[in-house]
Amino acid sequence: MKVCIVGAGAIGGFLGTRLAAAGVPVAALARGATLQALRHHGWRLDGADGPLRAPVAAAADDPAALGRHDLVIVAVKGPALAAVAPQVAALRADGGLVLPAMNGVPWWFCAGRPGFEAPLASVDPGGRIGAAIPLDSVLGAVVHASTTTPEPGLVAHRMGRGLIIGEPSGGRSARAEAVGALLREAGFELTVSDDVRQDVWYKLWGNMTMNPVSAITGATLDRVLADPLVRRFCSAAMDEAAAVGARIGCPIAQSAEDRHALTARLGPIRTSMLQDVDAGRPLELDALVAAVREIAGRVGVPTPNLDALHGLARLFGRVRGLVPEDAAAGPTAA
Ligand SMILES: NC(=O)C1=CN([C@@H]2O[C@H](COP(=O)(O)OP(=O)(O)OC[C@H]3O[C@@H](n4cnc5c(N)ncnc54)[C@H](OP(=O)(O)O)[C@@H]3O)[C@@H](O)[C@H]2O)C=CC1
Numbered sequence: 001m002k003v004c005i006v007g008a009g010a011i012g013g014f015l016g017t018r019l020a021a022a023g024v025p026v027a028a029l030a031r032g033a034t035l036q037a038l039r040h041h042g043w044r045l046d047g048a049d050g051p052l053r054a055p056v057a058a059a060a061d062d063p064a065a066l067g068r069h070d071l072v073i074v075a076v077k078g079p080a081l082a083a084v085a086p087q088v089a090a091l092r093a094d095g096g097l098v099l100p101a102m103n104g105v106p107w108w109f110c111a112g113r114p115g116f117e118a119p120l121a122s123v124d125p126g127g128r129i130g131a132a133i134p135l136d137s138v139l140g141a142v143v144h145a146s147t148t149t150p151e152p153g154l155v156a157h158r159m160g161r162g163l164i165i166g167e168p169s170g171g172r173s174a175r176a177e178a179v180g181a182l183l184r185e186a187g188f189e190l191t192v193s194d195d196v197r198q199d200v201w202y203k204l205w206g207n208m209t210m211n212p213v214s215a216i217t218g219a220t221l222d223r224v225l226a227d228p229l230v231r232r233f234c235s236a237a238m239d240e241a242a243a244v245g246a247r248i249g250c251p252i253a254q255s256a257e258d259r260h261a262l263t264a265r266l267g268p269i270r271t272s273m274l275q276d277v278d279a280g281r282p283l284e285l286d287a288l289v290a291a292v293r294e295i296a297g298r299v300g301v302p303t304p305n306l307d308a309l310h311g312l313a314r315l316f317g318r319v320r321g322l323v324p325e326d327a328a329a330g331p332t333a334a
């Protein structure tokens with residue numbers, strides 16, 4: 001299976017290196033210093049298992065130079081997705097698959113469901129992503145790992161190798177099993193899910209509060225959860241999202257406190273959004289927070305705590321130039 005990674009950063013490099021080290025030909029659509037590093041050194045991953053190095057099949061900033069692929073793994077941050085969607089389309093072979101390995105509500109999440117005939121403006125403004133990447137080419141994914149890029153093209157793996165993949169509409173398929181086998185072979189703890197939407201919503205349930213709260217405060221996850229007032233606020237926002245999930249076929253059986261106990265086990269993690277603040281990169285607020293508010297609005301669930309979190313994180317980002325001034329000009333603006 002020919003694989004191309006779009007977005008060879010912390011997660012893209014983690015997936016790309018492990019796949020390439022397992023003998024899979026893995027190309028990269030990358031740019032700038034990351035592109036130079038990949039061309040010079042190939043795929044590089046450092047972690048508790050020691051350094052892993054593997055050749056990159058090809059690396060370029062132009063899809064035309066890379067050809068077509070059976071599997072295109074997209075691991076950009078949410079704000080970059082609309083810009084790379086046409087490139088993803090150009091990299092995908094006829095019948096090829098697209099696996100977005102990203103946090104938050106994906107653009108395909110509500111597609112085709114009653115009440116969601118119009119695409120989510122927060123994650124797919126104008127429906128351009130959905131138009132470029134047909135729903136029937138998508139496999140949903142959830143990444144349970146923590147990685148960083150200490151320098152362009154070099155990934156540091158901190159913890160976790162969990163991946164969940166599945167058909168957006170649920171159920172089993174031969175193609176999901178085939179991609180699952182490939183990733184399992186590359187050393188990931190791989191689950192092929194019957195209901196990947198549920199898994200996406202469950203992961204989001206944590207990121208939705210932990211990432212923006214860590215971004216605003218600069219606190220690692222252990223410190224976010226150690227403050228009783230902050231913890232209670234996060235729980236209240238999570239209760240709202242759980243009520244939204246119950247309306248869209250993604251019920252959550254746990255309490256927010258149950259989930260905090262699991263998150264606390266991760267220890268002093270700098271969330272990917274806190275890493276973005278550190279590096280001066282755009283914040284993924286639309287996929288992690290605005291989209292939940294937009295879905296809540298469509299199903300009629302009030303979200304006062306989530307609204308407050310969105311407002312604070314958005315203002316924090318705007319003041320630092322990490323969120324555009326016109327962000328969420330649509331249904332989540334107010
Ligand atoms: N890091 C983590 O621990 C975890 C992250 N996630 C999620 O995974 C996703 C990816 O995150 P992460 O890997 O941390 O992000 P990074 O910022 O480390 O990587 C994103 C990569 O995408 C590249 N990119 C962006 N736009 C383009 C473009 N137009 N052409 C080519 N390359 C481009 C960036 O390049 P450049 O540097 O040039 O901008 C960067 O290399 C996010 O949704 C995140 O929330 C999920 C679980 C854990």
Ligand SMILES: CC(C)(CO)C(=O)C(=O)O
Binds near residue numbers: 269
């Ligand atoms: C915090 C973590 C590693 C797991 O929830 C994550 O998903 C992120 O940093 O975005």
